[in-house]
Amino acid sequence: MDKRLERILPRVQKPARYTGGEYNEIIKDKTSADLRMAFCFPDIYEIGMSNLGMRILYGVTNEMPGVWCERVFAPWGDMAEEMRRVGIPLYALESGDPVSEFDVIGFSLGYEMAYPTVLDMLDMAGIPMRSEDRNALVPLVFAGGTSCCNPEPMADFFDLMGLGEGEEVNCELLRLFRTARNEGWDKPRFLREAAKLGGVYVPSLYSPGWKEDGTLAAITPADGAPETVRKRIVADLDSVYYPTNPIVPSVEIVHDRVNLELFRGCIRGCRFCQAGYVYRPIRSRSPETVIRQGIESLENTGCQEATLLSLSSSDYRHLTEVCDGLLDWCEPRSISLSLPSLRADNFSVDMVGRLQKVRRGGLTFAPEAGTQRLRDVINKNVTEKDLLDTCRVAFEGGWNGIKLYFMLGLPTETDEDVEAIADLAGKVLHTWREYAPNKARGVRITVSTSCFIPKPHCPFQWEPQITMAEYQRRVQLLRGRITARNVIYNWHDADTSFIEAALSRGDRRLGRVIEAVWKNGGRLEAWSEYFSFPRWMRAFSDCGLDPAFYATRERGENEVLPWSRIDMGVSRDILLRERHRAYHAQLSPDCRAACSACGAAGLMEGGRCDG
Amino acid sequence: MDKLRIRFEKTGRAVYMSHLDLMRVMQRAFQRAGVPLKYSEGFNPHAQISIALPLSVGIESVCELMDFRLCAEWELSDLKNRLNAALPEGVRVLEAYEAERKITQLKWLRITGRLEYDSRRADEMAEGLTGMFSRENIPAVKKTKRGEGEINMAPHIPEITVLPGDGAVFLEAVISAQQPAINPDLLISALGLNCPQYAPDFAAFRRIELYDEKMLVFR
Numbered sequence: 001m002d003k004r005l006e007r008i009l010p011r012v013q014k015p016a017r018y019t020g021g022e023y024n025e026i027i028k029d030k031t032s033a034d035l036r037m038a039f040c041f042p043d044i045y046e047i048g049m050s051n052l053g054m055r056i057l058y059g060v061t062n063e064m065p066g067v068w069c070e071r072v073f074a075p076w077g078d079m080a081e082e083m084r085r086v087g088i089p090l091y092a093l094e095s096g097d098p099v100s101e102f103d104v105i106g107f108s109l110g111y112e113m114a115y116p117t118v119l120d121m122l123d124m125a126g127i128p129m130r131s132e133d134r135n136a137l138v139p140l141v142f143a144g145g146t147s148c149c150n151p152e153p154m155a156d157f158f159d160l161m162g163l164g165e166g167e168e169v170n171c172e173l174l175r176l177f178r179t180a181r182n183e184g185w186d187k188p189r190f191l192r193e194a195a196k197l198g199g200v201y202v203p204s205l206y207s208p209g210w211k212e213d214g215t216l217a218a219i220t221p222a223d224g225a226p227e228t229v230r231k232r233i234v235a236d237l238d239s240v241y242y243p244t245n246p247i248v249p250s251v252e253i254v255h256d257r258v259n260l261e262l263f264r265g266c267i268r269g270c271r272f273c274q275a276g277y278v279y280r281p282i283r284s285r286s287p288e289t290v291i292r293q294g295i296e297s298l299e300n301t302g303c304q305e306a307t308l309l310s311l312s313s314s315d316y317r318h319l320t321e322v323c324d325g326l327l328d329w330c331e332p333r334s335i336s337l338s339l340p341s342l343r344a345d346n347f348s349v350d351m352v353g354r355l356q357k358v359r360r361g362g363l364t365f366a367p368e369a370g371t372q373r374l375r376d377v378i379n380k381n382v383t384e385k386d387l388l389d390t391c392r393v394a395f396e397g398g399w400n401g402i403k404l405y406f407m408l409g410l411p412t413e414t415d416e417d418v419e420a421i422a423d424l425a426g427k428v429l430h431t432w433r434e435y436a437p438n439k440a441r442g443v444r445i446t447v448s449t450s451c452f453i454p455k456p457h458c459p460f461q462w463e464p465q466i467t468m469a470e471y472q473r474r475v476q477l478l479r480g481r482i483t484a485r486n487v488i489y490n491w492h493d494a495d496t497s498f499i500e501a502a503l504s505r506g507d508r509r510l511g512r513v514i515e516a517v518w519k520n521g522g523r524l525e526a527w528s529e530y531f532s533f534p535r536w537m538r539a540f541s542d543c544g545l546d547p548a549f550y551a552t553r554e555r556g557e558n559e560v561l562p563w564s565r566i567d568m569g570v571s572r573d574i575l576l577r578e579r580h581r582a583y584h585a586q587l588s589p590d591c592r593a594a595c596s597a598c599g600a601a602g603l604m605e606g607g608r609c610d611g
Numbered sequence: 612m613d614k615l616r617i618r619f620e621k622t623g624r625a626v627y628m629s630h631l632d633l634m635r636v637m638q639r640a641f642q643r644a645g646v647p648l649k650y651s652e653g654f655n656p657h658a659q660i661s662i663a664l665p666l667s668v669g670i671e672s673v674c675e676l677m678d679f680r681l682c683a684e685w686e687l688s689d690l691k692n693r694l695n696a697a698l699p700e701g702v703r704v705l706e707a708y709e710a711e712r713k714i715t716q717l718k719w720l721r722i723t724g725r726l727e728y729d730s731r732r733a734d735e736m737a738e739g740l741t742g743m744f745s746r747e748n749i750p751a752v753k754k755t756k757r758g759e760g761e762i763n764m765a766p767h768i769p770e771i772t773v774l775p776g777d778g779a780v781f782l783e784a785v786i787s788a789q790q791p792a793i794n795p796d797l798l799i800s801a802l803g804l805n806c807p808q809y810a811p812d813f814a815a816f817r818r819i820e821l822y823d824e825k826m827l828v829f830r
Contacts, residue, residue, distance in 0.1 A: 001624070007813045009627055010669035016632060021624035023639075023699040250628045250636050250699060302639030302697070333642075334650055 001096065008082040016251045017045035018079060020093030023248040024300070026062045026069070027094055033068035035178050037061060038092050038102040040072040042109070042117035043526065048073045049247070050255035052309060053145065054108050057166050059243040064171055066178075070094040070102075074117050074524060075124075083124065090124035099125035103138050104177060106170070107158070109145035112503035113496070113526035115154055115514045118143075120523040122157070129515070131159050131204060137187045140177055144170065148201070149231070149278050150456040152562035153503055155203035156511035159187070160194055162201075163566060164231030165264075167240055169199045188223075195225045199232030206565055208508050214549060216507060216560040230567040231278075233603045237264065237285040244296035248303070257305035257338075258297040260290055262322070265600075266311040267591035267611050271379045271578050272368070272410060274455035275311055278568045280600035281609035282591060287318035291325040298335060306330070307338045314343045314351075315592075317610075323351065344382050344390045353397050362401030362444075363394050369410055370420030376585040377412050379578070384424065391428050395436045401444045402428055408474045408491075409452040409466035411582060418474045421447060422481035429484055447482065448490045449475065451497035455504050456563045457570070459578035462555040465501040467548075468494040495533040499525075501551035502540075507562040510550070512543045569600035614680060615687075616710035617694070618830065620673040621666065622817075625701025630665040636699060637662075637677060643697035646690060649680035663714045664788055667796060672818035676717075678710050708830070717788055717829045719769075721820040722795055724782040726811035733775035739809045740773045740780060743802070751801035753791065764801060767793050780811070788821070 001019075009015040030036075039058055041048030048054055048071070061069035070092035075083060083090070089098040099105060105127070107118055122129045127139060134141065143154065144162035151161045162169050173194060180190040195202045205225035209217040221227060234240045242261070249256070265282035266275065285293075294306055306326065310316060326337055337355050342348035344365040352363065367387055369375045375382060391402060406421050425447050432443045451471045454463045466474075471494045482489045503510060516539035517525070524530040540547045555561065557576065574596060581588060588596060591611025595601075601609040621633070628636060638658045641648045650656040663676040690707045698704070728736050743749070749764040767787035774781045786793040795816035802810040821829040 006815070014629070015627040015668060016629070019624040019627050021700040023636075023643075023697075025700075248636075248639055248699070250625075251632050252635065300643065302642030302644075304638070304642070334656060 002088065004086045004088055008079070008086065008088070012079045012082060013076060014251055015079075017073070018075060018093075020071075020096070022250050024245055025094055025247050026058070028062075028068040030068070030095065033066055035064075035067045035104070035174060036102045037067060037069040037104040037106060037174065038072050038099045039069050040099070040105060040107045040118075040121055041074070042107060042114040042121060043074055043524065044076055045073040045249075046251070046253040048108075049249050049253045051108065051110065052259045052261065053110070053166070055243045055246050055259070056241065057106075057108075057144075057170055059246070060167050060241045061170060061174070063241060064174060067174060068094075070097075072099055072121070074121055077524070077530065080120075080124070080523070089126050090121055100127055100139070103140065103181070104174065105139050105141045107141075107143040107145075109143045109147035109154065111526060112147055112153070112500050113531075114147075115503065116518040116522040116525050118154065118157065119515060119518040123518075130156050132156075134159070135187065137177075137180060137185065137190055140190075142173070146275070146278065147504075149274075149566055149568055150504060150506070150563040151201050151203060151566065152208070152508045153506040153510040153514065155206075155508050156515075158203060160191060160200050160202045162232070163199045163229055163568070165234050166232075167234050169197060169232045172197050173200065192223050192225075195223075195229075199230065201229045201566065203508075208562070210507075215556075216562065216564075218560055219562070219565050221565070228565050228567045231569060231603070233264075233281070233283070233569075235283065235604050237261070237283050238289045242293050244293050245300045246297065248301045255307070256303075257307050258294065258301055258303045260294045260297070260306055260308050261285060262290060262308055262310040262313060262316040262319075263610065264310075265609075265611070267315050268312060268381065269379055269578070269588055269590060269596070270368070271377070271459040271582050272407065272452060272454075274458045277458045277570050277575070277598075279311065280569055280598065280611075281604055282611045284317065284610045287321040287325065290318075290322045291329075294326050295329050298330070298333075304334065305336045305338065307340065309340070312343060313339050314348050319351065323355065327354070344387045349390055349393045349397060362403055362446075363399050364403040364405065365390070366405040367424065368405065368407050369413070369417060370406065370422075370424050371417045373585050374410060374413060374417045376587055377582045378410055379582070379588055381587065381590065384427070387424070388427055388431050391431045392435045395432050395443075398437070400432075400436070400441050401446070403446045403448065404428070406447065406449045407452040408449045408478070409471055411460060411463050412585075413466075413474075415474075415477060418477050419481050421449070421478055422487075425482065425487045426484060429486055432486075443486050445484075445487045446490065447478075447487060448492070449478065450492035451494055453497055453501045453504060456561070457566075457568045457575070459575045459582060461505070461561070461575065462557060462559075462579065464554040465498070465551045467552050468498050471497070493528075496528075496531055498547065498551050499533070499536050502547040503550075505555075505562065506550050509543070509545060513539045513545060516542055569598075569603045571599040574598045614678055614710040615685075615690075615707065616676055616678050616830075617691070617704045617707045619675050619677065619702060619704045620671075621675055621702055622671045622673070623701040625699065626669055626671050629668055630662065633662065633702070634660065636702065640694055640697040640699075640702075641679075644693040646685060646693060647682040649682050661714075663717065664720070664792070666818070667794055670795060670816045670818065673705070674818050674821050676714070676821070678714070712823075712829065715789075716823050717821055718824045719785050719822040719826060720788040720818055721783070721785050721822070722816050722818050724784070724795060724798070724814055724816045725776075726780040726782060726799075727778065727813040727815075728780070729778075729812045733778060733780050736809055736811075737773045737775035737780045739806065740782070740802075743806050743809060744768065744771045744773065749801055749805065751797050751804060753797060762791060764793060764797065767791060768798075785822070785826075
């Protein structure tokens with residue numbers, strides 16, 4: 001270990017985050033690896049190691065002969081300061097080698113607030129941030145992850161961006177890169193070829209132009225780059241690689257357990273939900289595969305808990321079979337099974353009850369809106385009766401805590417809708433009074449609101465966000481309506497939501513804003529410890545841009561959107577149709593009740609959407 | 612089955628794991644090794660394991676002790692091999708045996724230390740340190756649950772030798788393991804308090820042996 005590092009580590013918080021050496025870490029012989037990839041996660045270890053996508057891609061990349069993929073995370077503030085003070089560059093955990101020595105540097109972009117951290121990590125690695133300042137082919141700096149579905153805000157910094165699921169395209173890219181390096185291609189030639197792989201957006205091959213009003217005139221492809229870049233998916237979840245031998249962190253991480261993936265995509269079509277649209281089509285893993293991967297992972301990690309992941313677990317067709325199969329193995333070994341992302345229906349409560357035999361803590365539901373009208377606007381097919389019936393079953397079953405999540409600022413929301421949130425919480429409390437078998441234990445109903453952030457590629461992508469002042473007013477309105485002692489109200493800050501909204505639908509000009517934020521010390525902006533609203537506002541104004549233009553402005557339906565070159569599978573016509581139906585509070589059936597022919601099945605190449 | 616004990620080392624990169632981290636690492640290693648730890652009864656079952664004398668982050672050791680119970684009879688030699696196959700880098704079981712003596716009988720610890728001086732002469736430092744540690748009163752400020760308290764460390768360091776080396780001073784000492792627990796870092800903070808001119812730029816320590824009250828090796 002580096003002598004300087006040895007001196008720093010005892011002084012910083014949780015130093016085991018910075019050493020590597022965990023069980024199941026992949027170590028290869030440097031001399032036999034001809035291609036080295038630094039997999040960078042622009043947040044701290046505890047967050048990055050909890051990310052299933054990173055676990056999958058780390059494993060699948062290391063399956064490639066001759067390729068050694070290592071992990072890099074952003075150090076917490078104390079460690080970052082110490083490293084800068086003594087001049088230790090950002091290094092990878094497995095080998096301890098500086099990131100600048102790697103051939104390929106890949107970032108996982110899952111959320112917009114991590115953008116300044118990407119720049120900080122490149123700077124800590126001593127690598128020029130802007131793609132145009134890196135003339136050589138090596139190192140190649142690229143990104144993948146959900147945030148790439150609007151690639152423009154970070155377009156200046158990456159040589160290329162991968163769209164959709166990375167299991168296949170990541171390996172194709174590395175093979176092409178290896179050929180390019182071995183044959184001595186220059187960087188432009190490599191990028192032109194990479195753009196032909198499918199699912200690869202090369203920002204330098206697309207030039208945006210603006211109108212006088214500040215909206216986009218066009219994004220023009222050059223050098224034979226495709227008109228639209230279509231995201232990639234994995235068609236068969238039973239044959240694709242899954243990490244059943246994952247790294248077991250030595251320090252506690254956020255999700256410290258075995259993750260099992262049930263299916264990808266969502267049948268529900270909630271109109272505010274980006275994930276519900278961009279992860280289509282629906283592809284399930286067979287129950288046999290989930291059970292086998294679960295047992296293997298538990299045996300290989302020694303974890304005492306497994307969790308079943310998907311966007312809506314109750315919509316998995318074989319949920320009972322998977323739970324029974326896993327419980328048969330887990331129960332004798334005191335291993336617990338948890339099931340997040342359940343819908344508010346009775347089946348869910350029964351299922352959770354079977355999983356949590358001993359401890360009955362809280363249950364969380366997301367009605368999202370207070371009135372049936374507004375829930376119909378957003379196509380959240382949950383009725384008040386569903387919710388109250390579910391709460392009744394839960395209270396009768398011994399639960400004494402319910403968390404309810406809502407959004408304020410959804411399109412068409414009125415004060416009546418806001419006040420109805422308080423009324424709904426009151427009805428849940430009333431249900432408890434009526435049905436709880438043991439009222440001496442008390443009850444705790446938590447209402448949380450966040451400010452709706454319109455995101456690209458969902459039916460509300462054209463909608464304005466409400467202003468911060470309006471959000472605050474609605475928060476106060478709701479606050480005044482919640483009077484019961486057992487109901488607690490938490491609300492999310494308006495300022496982070498406003499910045500996130502500006503970034504998520506931003507165009508290429510935001511690159512300068514993100515850079516200015518970083519220059520003024522911005523990093524780990526998703527953390528309240530580090531987020532600074534004035535720093536963002538100053539950066540916008542220094543760049544001559546108005547965040548409100550991006551956050552709170554309604555887009556014209558014919559406007560060129562920054563992500564118009566990106567095809568996530570669902571057709572624009574479907575998004576528009578859903579937007580218009582929303583205004584009439586008209587429901588759309590879920591994918592199983594009636595296929596909407598959204599277009600995502602076309603990504604399957606012969607496979608069948610499980611919607 | 613009776614209470615079992617392993618003696619293990621924690622070296623290299625593993626020294627940065629905290630005590631609580633190590634407890635979890637151990638539990639998972641037992642699970643991976645297929646060795647069934649005994650769990651407590653009740654609403655929130657937890658493994659019945661206990662690691663003696665929590666080690667500060669950054670300090671190496673080749674004599675850590677962990678007590679535990681198993682749900683089934685187990686061949687002790689097999690236990691060591693299975694655990695070592697399941698433990699992360701730097702944590703290694705040296706021996707497994709039935710715990711015969713109580714941890715409360717553990718009294719002294721032998722430690723070695725490397726005190727680094729970037730711009731001072733090691734031989735001068737070694738001489739100064741020898742003088743300082745031979746005093747009859749070595750005051751130090753020790754943090755306890757009740758706040759800070761001043762103690763005289765001299766009676767709790769019955770043996771100490773200091774030798775100059777290349778850019779560093781090497782120290783070997785016997786210190787009180789419990790009642791009071793003398794953390795090696797306390798030696799360094801005492802230097803800062805009494806004679807800052809001998810305080811090193813960096814110090815690294817390693818536990819090497821355990822003794823009872825009579826200075827006999829403790830197992």
